[in-house]
Amino acid sequence: MVRSTNSRRPATLASLAAELGVSRTTVSNAYNRPDQLSPELRKRVLDTARRLGYPGPDPVARSLRTRKAGAVGLLLTENLSYAFRDPAAVGFLEGLALACEDADHGLLLIPANPEHEDVASVHSAGVDGFVVYSVPDDDPHLAAVMERPVPTVICDQPSLSDIDRVGIDDGAAIKDLARHLIELGHRKIGVVCMRLARLRNDGPASPERQSRANFHVQRARLTALSEAFAEIGVDWEQVPVIERFDHTTESGGSAAAQLMELDPEITAIICTSDILALGALSEVRRQGRRVPQDITITGFDGIDDAERVGLTTVRQPVLEKGRAAGRLLLDAAESSGKPREVLLETQLVTGSTAGSPRSVEERWFGP
Amino acid sequence: MVRSTNSRRPATLASLAAELGVSRTTVSNAYNRPDQLSPELRKRVLDTARRLGYPGPDPVARSLRTRKAGAVGLLLTENLSYAFRDPAAVGFLEGLALACEDADHGLLLIPANPEHEDVASVHSAGVDGFVVYSVPDDDPHLAAVMERPVPTVICDQPSLSDIDRVGIDDGAAIKDLARHLIELGHRKIGVVCMRLARLRNDGPASPERQSRANFHVQRARLTALSEAFAEIGVDWEQVPVIERFDHTTESGGSAAAQLMELDPEITAIICTSDILALGALSEVRRQGRRVPQDITITGFDGIDDAERVGLTTVRQPVLEKGRAAGRLLLDAAESSGKPREVLLETQLVTGSTAGSPRSVEERWFGP
DNA sequence: TGCGGGAACCGTAACGGTTCAGTAGGTCTG
DNA sequence: CAGACCTACTGAACCGTTACGGTTCCCGCA
Structure with missing residues (x-):
């Protein structure tokens, strides 16, 4: 682009001072401490600045001196x-x-x-x-x-x-959610979670991998889930956890599919984010299953889209x-x-995607 | 917060150089031009840096010198x-x-x-x-x-x-949209637009205000609309244009309401953004009117939510x-x-919110 | 033995400001 | 009329770095 007023080199505070025959301090003060010089001189400084195309003190230089970047x-x-x-x-x-x-x-x-x-x-x-x-x-x-x-x-x-x-409190928040599902009667669940480490891994996450996760949030949620279900005697080793590196609805969908293939008996899919849950929801429905009659799905976050579809989730601010x-x-x-x-604070949002699991008979022969 | 290794003053390149008994240039080179010094010395520099808690060259100072901010x-x-x-x-x-x-x-x-x-x-x-x-x-x-x-x-x-x-090309884009509405048979229209100037004004915008608008996009769209409708003999002076300062769905809703009160005869509401259009859509429906049977609504932008509800709009990338x-x-x-x-490039998206206006008889007595 | 040339390192001058301790001159006070 | 005090301005140090143009030293080669 082209600049209108451009001499060879852009004007600096020093060149302005020279032009005016005053000290650099005075020019600096004209910008930063108007009370330190006479109004007339200040006006003269500012006018000359405009004339020379001086845009005011250089932010970087100022930043160096003042130790503030803004x-x-x-x-x-x-x-x-x-x-x-x-x-x-x-x-x-x-x-x-x-x-x-x-x-x-x-x-x-x-x-x-x-x-x-x-x-x-x-x-x-x-x-x-x-x-x-x-x-x-x-x-x-x-x-x-x-x-x-x-x-x-x-x-x-x-x-x-x-x-x-x-x-x-990720742990407490998801425990509330877990207890909600437990009250509804869910015993066989599956989990879809976000990436647990810096290296890409798409697929089942072993308990060991879970506890070694480098993403604190995910680790905390998984740990809390395992504790909540341990309380009612569910062996966490048997609970399938599917990890996805990319945080997209597509990931949620494919993870849900993988989960259901791994264990067709599960009655609920707990996702550690709404995005994943929304993907899971589409996939499950695409497969012809009804939510929550056939399967329960939950999320985490409380994003707008989750609210729109009535997702059971945890809302965090x-x-x-x-x-x-x-x-x-x-x-x-x-x-x-x-x-x-x-x-x-977080808040459990009981939407319409979580319900009581039907008995095996019901699942196969209808209510 | 607390820092682990903190002497009185943070280490600088100079203090590092002094500590090592080399020149500042050399330390600088250790970071920026590894090929300028022996690997051993470089390692020594970097090690000492770690020991002294020197975080590497200060970004601001570097920025001042190199004239790049990154x-x-x-x-x-x-x-x-x-x-x-x-x-x-x-x-x-x-x-x-x-x-x-x-x-x-x-x-x-x-x-x-x-x-x-x-x-x-x-x-x-x-x-x-x-x-x-x-x-x-x-x-x-x-x-x-x-x-x-x-x-x-x-x-x-x-x-x-x-x-x-x-x-x-805002003008061309919205003209396409206008011609679409004209083909559908709309002659009495109303417009909802975003702010036209820096000072807050919520309400009707006179043609003069429109042409003086300081927001180029809005001005261009309104001008193009006036031209498109002038081509078929519509007097732009008679077309009500409602301006809203805040760009929200609420604004869109209240503007639509104002528009319909101002001229109950209008058969289409053209909004200069999808957000406004979505608000208008809710408001119109809230009032019990059907879209597009009773009234046509269009937007501009092509945001996801617009697509979701099938808004007729212009998609821009x-x-x-x-x-x-x-x-x-x-x-x-x-x-x-x-x-x-x-x-x-832009693209006209013909959704489900634009249709042919019914005759006045139809409007009052049903089809 | 002399010399060209590269590797490794250095000294100095910016980069464009802000800050602080003055200082010159004028006004006020007792 | 001395001294205090204020106003308006200045000089020099400093912020932490990199660019530029050396210098030194050593090695290979004729």
């Missing part, structure tokens, strides 16, 4: 576009954006390809702090963030390191989570010493 | 959270994010409150370029962006200034638009002198 970095180990594709992520981002806006900060989305070890993007992010959203605990990008000498807030992660954190993360990061009352923690 | 700024004159609430904006962002990702750049969302004159956020954005999305042509933030000596791409804006631009904007900005082949322009 921006918050968001790290989510996913393709950047995922942030806009997943409704829960979008909600989180909206909340985070609100908090940033309130504090007059920009929001920098940092590209961090999950299959890539390159952390240069983290190193080159000029930000005042990081929000880390849903990354595996062994992620190199996360490690790189931790090295940076700026405050950091982490979401949906265990509090293993001494870092401020925002999250929900994604927007609030984003906002809380931003607030925590930008709050001046920071650095109280101990890491702070915000736990948000 | 980020693209996005200006959209809306509350930041709007970017995540409006599906068309989300699609655009997704595309833009894809382009940024490909080029290993971050994406900085710049807060720019539309009702606020404060452009400091633009001045303090450390970015290599700007993408401007859907802002009024008299917006001070836009002016501030133009002052910054970095490349800029503008979306959905006339090519008044010599700036790279991405967009669609929002994701592609974002991607094209990003590509244009980051393309090295830039600065060819003349401003570049990318015009994307």
Whole structure:
């Protein structure tokens, strides 16, 4: 593109000062501390600036000196576009954006390809702090963030390191859901979950793999599920858990199919996200089964589409989570010493996709 | 939060160099030009860095020196959270994010409150370029962006200034839609449009206000509509146009209500966005009218929800638009002198919300 | 033995600001 | 009329890095 007023080199504060015959300090003050110079001189500075096409103090140079960037970095180990594709992520981002806006900060989305070890993007992010959203605990990008000498807030992660954190009680939330299903009479269930580790794995996840999962949220939910069902004597080793790397409805569908093939006896499919559940729902119906008469399906998150179709799920306040993360990061009352923690409330949503399992006779011969 | 290894002051490249007894250049090279020093020394540098808790070259300082920020700024004159609430904006962002990702750049969302004159956020954005999305042509933030000596791409804006631009042919697109309605037999129509200027105005927009609109997209669409209907002898002065400041379904609903009250004779409501159209659709149905038997409703954008309900609309490739904007900005082949322009294709989607108007008799006494 | 050339490292000057401790000159106070 | 105090401005240090143009040293080769 072409610029209208362009001399060889763009004007700087120093060149402006020279032109005016004043010191750089004075020009700087004209922008930052109007009370430090006479109104006339200030006007003269600003006018000359306009004439020379000086756009005001360079943000980067200022940032270097003041040690403030006026921006918050968001790290989510996913393709950047995922942030806009997943409704829960979008909600989180909206909340985070609100908090940033309130504090007059920009929001920098940092590209961090999950299959890539390159952390240069983290190193080159000029930000005042990081929000880390849903990354595996062994992620190199996360490690790189931790090295940076700026405050950091982490979401949906265990509090293993001494870092401020925002999250929900994943375990308690999904236990409520599990007990709901147990009350309805479900004993033979199957689970569809999101990726458990950085390496792609699509298929059954052994109990060992489950407990070693690097994604805290998934691990917590699976553990809680196993506990809830252990309470009524269900052997978790026998419960099929299907993992999917990509978080899409297609994944949910194929996982549900795999689950039903693996064990046709299951009466309920518990999905660890609504997206997966919506996919499972379509697949199950495509196969001609009715929900919830023939099979029960549940999700997690409480996204709009889930509500629309009446999915039985757990609603978590994604927007609030984003906002809380931003607030925590930008709050001046920071650095109280101990890491702070915000736990948000969740809510069991009993929709129309969960019902009592029919007896085997009913299933085969009708009610 | 607490940092594990924290001496009084964080280590810098210089302190590292001093500790090692080498020059700053060498330390810098250890990070940026591994081929410039022996592998042994490099290892020693990196080891010492780890020991001292030096997180690598400061991004801001580096950015000042190299004149690169590794980020693209996005200006959209809306509350930041709007970017995540409006599906068309989300699609655009997704595309833009894809382009940024490909080029290993971050994406900085710049807060720019539309009702606020404060452009400091633009001045303090450390970015290599700007993408401007859907802002009024008299917006001070836009002016501030133009002052910054970095490349800029503008979306959905006339090519008044010599700036790279991405967009669609709004006029042609909506004319197709208009002709479709005309063929169906509509002569008495009403229009619901998005905000036309920076100052809030909810209600009828006079032809004069329409032609003076500061939002190019809206102006272009309204102008094209007036031309299309003028061709068949409809006096645009008589066509009610209702403007809404907030871009929500609620706005669409109330605008539709206002429109029908203003002129109960209209047989079609043309909305300049799907969001507005979806709101209008609910409102019309709430009032007990059937679509399209009693009234026709059309939108613009082609968002998912529109497709879901079978809205007659114009589909525009929002994701592609974002991607094209990003590509244009980051393309090295830039600065060819003349401003570049990318015009994307649109497509008329004939859904189920547009039909032939019934005669007045039919309307009152049934078919 | 002399010399060209590459590998490894260094010194200095930016990059474009902000900050803080002055200082010159004028006004106010007792 | 001395001293305190204020207003308006200045000089120099500093923020942490990279770019540029060396210098030194050693090796191979004629």
